[in-house]
Amino acid sequence: MTTVSVNPGNPVEPFLRTERMPHIWCPGCGIGTSVNSFARALTESNLDLKNVAIVSGIGCTGRVAGYMNLDSFHTTHGRAIPFATGLKLANPKLNVVVYSGDGDLFAIGGNHLIHAARRNVDIKVVCVNNLIYAMTGGQTAPTTPGAVITSTNPYGTYDPSFNLPYLVEAAGAVYVARWTAFHVRQLTRSMQEMFKKKGFSFIEVLSPCPTLYQRRNKMGDALDTMKFYKEVSKIRNGCPTSEVSLSKSGEIVVGKFVDRERSDYRDLRHDRMVETLGDQYIEAEACECSI
Amino acid sequence: MHADPAGVLTGTHFLDGDHACCEGALAAGARFSSGYPITPSTEVVERFAARVPTIGGTFIQMEDELAASITLQGAVWGGAKAFTVTSGPGFSLMMEHIGLAVMTETPCVFVDVQRGGPSTGLPTLPAQGDMMQVRWGSHGDYEIIALCPNSPQESFDLTIKAFNLAEKYRVPVFVMLDEVVGHMTEKVVIPPADQIEVEPRRYTTIPPGEFLAYQAKDDLVPDMPRTGEGYNVHVTGLTHDERGYPDMKPATQDKLVRRLVDKIRKNADKIILNEEDQIDGADVVVVSYGITSRVAQRSIDMAREKGVKVGKFRLITAWPFPEKKIAEIASKVKALVVAELNLGQMVREVERAVAGKAVVRFVGHAGGSVHRPEDIFQAIMEVAR
Numbered sequence: 001m002t003t004v005s006v007n008p009g010n011p012v013e014p015f016l017r018t019e020r021m022p023h024i025w026c027p028g029c030g031i032g033t034s035v036n037s038f039a040r041a042l043t044e045s046n047l048d049l050k051n052v053a054i055v056s057g058i059g060c061t062g063r064v065a066g067y068m069n070l071d072s073f074h075t076t077h078g079r080a081i082p083f084a085t086g087l088k089l090a091n092p093k094l095n096v097v098v099y100s101g102d103g104d105l106f107a108i109g110g111n112h113l114i115h116a117a118r119r120n121v122d123i124k125v126v127c128v129n130n131l132i133y134a135m136t137g138g139q140t141a142p143t144t145p146g147a148v149i150t151s152t153n154p155y156g157t158y159d160p161s162f163n164l165p166y167l168v169e170a171a172g173a174v175y176v177a178r179w180t181a182f183h184v185r186q187l188t189r190s191m192q193e194m195f196k197k198k199g200f201s202f203i204e205v206l207s208p209c210p211t212l213y214q215r216r217n218k219m220g221d222a223l224d225t226m227k228f229y230k231e232v233s234k235i236r237n238g239c240p241t242s243e244v245s246l247s248k249s250g251e252i253v254v255g256k257f258v259d260r261e262r263s264d265y266r267d268l269r270h271d272r273m274v275e276t277l278g279d280q281y282i283e284a285e286a287c288e289c290s291i
Numbered sequence: 292m293h294a295d296p297a298g299v300l301t302g303t304h305f306l307d308g309d310h311a312c313c314e315g316a317l318a319a320g321a322r323f324s325s326g327y328p329i330t331p332s333t334e335v336v337e338r339f340a341a342r343v344p345t346i347g348g349t350f351i352q353m354e355d356e357l358a359a360s361i362t363l364q365g366a367v368w369g370g371a372k373a374f375t376v377t378s379g380p381g382f383s384l385m386m387e388h389i390g391l392a393v394m395t396e397t398p399c400v401f402v403d404v405q406r407g408g409p410s411t412g413l414p415t416l417p418a419q420g421d422m423m424q425v426r427w428g429s430h431g432d433y434e435i436i437a438l439c440p441n442s443p444q445e446s447f448d449l450t451i452k453a454f455n456l457a458e459k460y461r462v463p464v465f466v467m468l469d470e471v472v473g474h475m476t477e478k479v480v481i482p483p484a485d486q487i488e489v490e491p492r493r494y495t496t497i498p499p500g501e502f503l504a505y506q507a508k509d510d511l512v513p514d515m516p517r518t519g520e521g522y523n524v525h526v527t528g529l530t531h532d533e534r535g536y537p538d539m540k541p542a543t544q545d546k547l548v549r550r551l552v553d554k555i556r557k558n559a560d561k562i563i564l565n566e567e568d569q570i571d572g573a574d575v576v577v578v579s580y581g582i583t584s585r586v587a588q589r590s591i592d593m594a595r596e597k598g599v600k601v602g603k604f605r606l607i608t609a610w611p612f613p614e615k616k617i618a619e620i621a622s623k624v625k626a627l628v629v630a631e632l633n634l635g636q637m638v639r640e641v642e643r644a645v646a647g648k649a650v651v652r653f654v655g656h657a658g659g660s661v662h663r664p665e666d667i668f669q670a671i672m673e674v675a676r
């Protein structure tokens with residue numbers, strides 16, 4: 001009797017532009033892990049993939065858009081969110097996901113992020129947070145915790161860092177969660193939940209940067225970082241975001257912190273316009289460019 | 292294709308250049324604008340914000356010009372015709388996204404109502420100081436199209452033209468108003484929708500799977516895919532191949548950037564518009580554009596009264612620059628007088644095209660008001676001697 005071995009293939013492969021592999025990410029990097037979760041979340045979401053668009057900024061995570069087999073936009077540094085805002089408002093049937101890094105979204109793009117959250121534009125933001133500028137060689141980011149060696153703080157960082165969930169909740173997001181690259185199942189579930197939310201939704205994914213962060217700070221390799229995540233992470237769903245700050249080696253609070261309802265930008269506009277203009281108001285449906 | 296009547300305010304109006312620009316955008320089919328307030332341009336989007344909810348479209352006020360200048364590009368990829376409006380300081384912030392629009396071949400329109408600079412400069416007073424910035428302000432090699440209305444009527448007409456050129460060549464097109472044209476009020480005639488030609492988006496008819504997103508047609512411009520139709524297109528500001536995939540090879544860069552430049556350079560004769568008057572037999576030709584051309588007309592009339600043979604050449608398209616035309620004029624006249632509201636920008640292009648074949652006399656002005664007609668007149672008289 002012979003056994004026929006059939007390779008069923010990787011279930012996330014249809015979501016990837018496999019002709020672009022190998023990707024640019026370093027061994028041990030968590031971005032690919034998060035993409036795996038994202039693809040699995042899409043598989044199980046029953047979304048019509050034609051209507052899923054992904055927008056990235058610049059940086060290591062900024063390359064995600066280029067590897068996803070979806071309508072994908074790789075924009076400028078920090079500006080993925082305003083691009084996504086235009087895409088969503090002009091074509092409301094699209095499910096628009098912004099996939100970018102902590103430096104892109106919270107330093108150069110920080111203003112856009114808080115304003116999109118304030119407006120409650122219906123876009124989903126996945127922020128891979130590796131605590132550093134990785135693409136450019138390991139410089140300090142607004143997320144880098146204190147006493148960390150970076151290429152621009154060779155004697156250790158001292159400027160305070162952002163607590164991303166706290167900031168995003170304060171700005172108005174309707175969904176806020178954080179996981180690490182170790183928590184792949186929880187991350188996948190969170191992404192599925194996020195797809196169902198209407199309004200500005202945000203997931204932070206802590207990722208190792210073994211090449212520039214862990215190595216420079218003598219924190220071991222990627223496997224050591226996974227062990228570290230496992231050891232110090234504490235799942236606290238519903239934890240007040242003011243209590244989830246990160247430090248170099250302290251506890252990492254993960255979980256779903258915010259899940260609330262708020263009218264999104266289009267609903268708010270619709271209600272206001274109808275109240276003021278009555279039947280003179282014409283809803284901006286897909287600005288289908290017939291002309 | 293004709294304009295959608297919903298956006299066309301047919302009739303005879305008394306409008307300023309900013310409002311006429313807004314009507315031009317609506318007539319051209321623009322249904323999306325993202326803006327950030329800045330004098331003297333804000334009236335364009337204020338009118339759009341008031342008008343578009345009754346037509347079916349979106350105005351969104353963004354948090355800054357960086358956002359305004361990319362939100363509209365998201366809207367374009369979402370299927371809308373879209374534009375933004377600004378003035379000098381905001382225009383400086385938009386440079387990054389001019390590069391993005393060039394690289395990703397996103398058809399869109401930027402309106403710059405020019406004011407005195409540098410920096411905050413003269414917020415409520417005119418200049419024509421952004422003429423080189425519009426051409427060269429973003430990094431790298433590229434070509435764009437810039438149009439210079441000299442009246443509210445032209446602000447309407449050329450805004451429609453700008454949208455049409457943007458769609459045809461998939462390039463950002465700039466309407467270069469100045470504070471005076473933006474704020475002057477004159478008669479504006481808006482024709483019926485069936486008399487307004489609009490350029491449709493060049494959507495591909497090739498099905499997903501067979502379509503190469505950046506494979507150019509004979510006119511060097513690729514057709515566009517529709518987002519949300521399964522094309523799974525990748526659009527990137529990185530150097531990319533015909534599939535749209537990043538490719539860092541010098542050969543790919545050469546092929547792509549040459550095409551981006553050539554699609555404008557090689558179609559320049561089809562794009563360029565200018566106004567000429569009594570150039571044949573002239574000894575002196577006055578070159579100007581925008582509001583300065585209105586002042587120069589007075590100076591030309593004054594010189595003609597003195598018996599000087601003066602021709603007029605008005606740039607309507609500043610970019611691509613009509614260098615062949617200027618070279619041709621230079622071979623026939625004694626001198627060209629160039630007047631503009633800056634201390635020497637388009638005059639450099641004129642000098643380059645003239646290439647020493649005639650005298651070029653520059654009449655500059657740092658902005659804040661228009662020229663005195665006497666200053667341009669005096670320059671004409673000096674070179675005519």
